[in-house]
Amino acid sequence: MAHFLGLGLTHYPLLAGTDEHMADLLKWTMSDPDIPASAKDSTNWPTSMRCEWANDGGLAAASTHRKRLRENLARCRQALDDFAPDVVVVWGDDQYENFREEVVPPFCILAYGDVEVPPFELMAERGSPNPWGLPDDTTITLHGQADTARWLADRLIGAHFDMAYSYRKREHAHFPHAIVNTQLFLDYDDAGARFPYPMVPITVNCYGQHAIARRGGLARFADIAAERLDPVGPTPARCFALGRAVARAFADTDQRVALIASSSWSHAFLTDKTWHITPDTAADQRLYDLFTAGDFDRWQATPTHDIVDSGQHEMLNWFCLTGATEELGLRLDWSDLVTTDVFNSNKCFAVFEEGARP
16 A cells, blocks of 8 residues: 655755845846836835845845745655655656757656756856855766656556656756755755655646746846747646646555655746736735645636746646645645745745545
8 A cells, every 4th residue: 555745845946055146036137127117126115025135135034034945844854754755756847958949748757767966057057156065066866766757657648648758868958957956955954965765756847838938947028028939838737637647656556655846836037927026926825825725626727827927837846746635635734835025936835644634
C-alpha cells in the first residue's frame, strides 16, 4: 500500500542571492521607460510597499522576508524527513529551459538519473553572489530515479493521459531552475549538497502564451506591444487532472511518495496590469481562500485568462498538486501565504498529510 505526503513551496530565484539583490527585479522594472512616472512614484504606492521599500531600497525588509521563507521551508523539510519518502515527484515550470522553439509540450517527465547541476548560475548571471559564499560554478547532485520516471510516463500514457518525456536535458541551456531550487531550498543549510531523496520532476508549460514570446521571463513594455503570443498552456483543470492521474498511478504501489508543487504565486514581472511593479495579491488571496477551504471545484474552474491576467502562470504547478491531494484524500495540515509588494512574488507553503479530513 502506497503512502503519500503533499508539499507546496517556492523556488524564488532571488532567495539564492544576497539580501542586497533581493529587490533587483523591481529595480530593473523601474528602469523601463514605458512605465508611467506615476506608477513609479513611491508616493503613490500602498503603505505596505512603502514600508518594505523604506529608505534603503528594501534591504532591511529582505532580511525579514528571507527569514520567513527559510522558516517555512524548514517546516516543509521537517515534514519530508518525518515522512522519509522513497521518491519525490516535483511539479515545476519550465522557463525557456528544455521547452524552446523546437518543441513545447504541456507536460514533460524528466526521466534522468543523477545529474550534476550548478545551482548558482542564474543569480551569478544577474550579478548576485550566493548567500552561502560558495563559488559560482559549484555543482550539486540531483538524484534522479529514471526507472520510476519511465514507469510513470508509461502508466500515464496507458491511462489516456498523453505525456512527453525526456532522457537528457537540453544542451547549452539551464537545467529547469524550478527543480534545482526545490532541492537547494529544501536543503538550505547545506546549499542543496546533502539532499538524499531521489526526484522525478514533471515540468509544466506554465508560461503558455508567453513561453517563447517572452522566453519564459522578463519583458519590457515596448516589446510586449509587438509580441506574437504563443498558444496557451494547459488549463488549471487539466493540471488538476494530471495530479489525479499521477496519484492513481502510484496508489497501487508500496512506495512512500512525496508530491511537491514548486512555485510562487502571482509574479509582478508577469502582471501587465500592475506595470510589473507588484504581484496581484488580491487574486492570490481569493485563490488562497479556496485552497484553504478545500473548495477545489471552484479552484480548478479558474479560467486560464484569469491566471495570466494576474501573473499566476506558475500556479499551474499547484493545480497539479491539489489534483493529487484531492484524489488521495490528503488533508491540509498547515499552510502560509507570504505576501510582498517589493520582492516580486507572493509565496505559498503547504503540508498535506494522510488522515481523515475534518
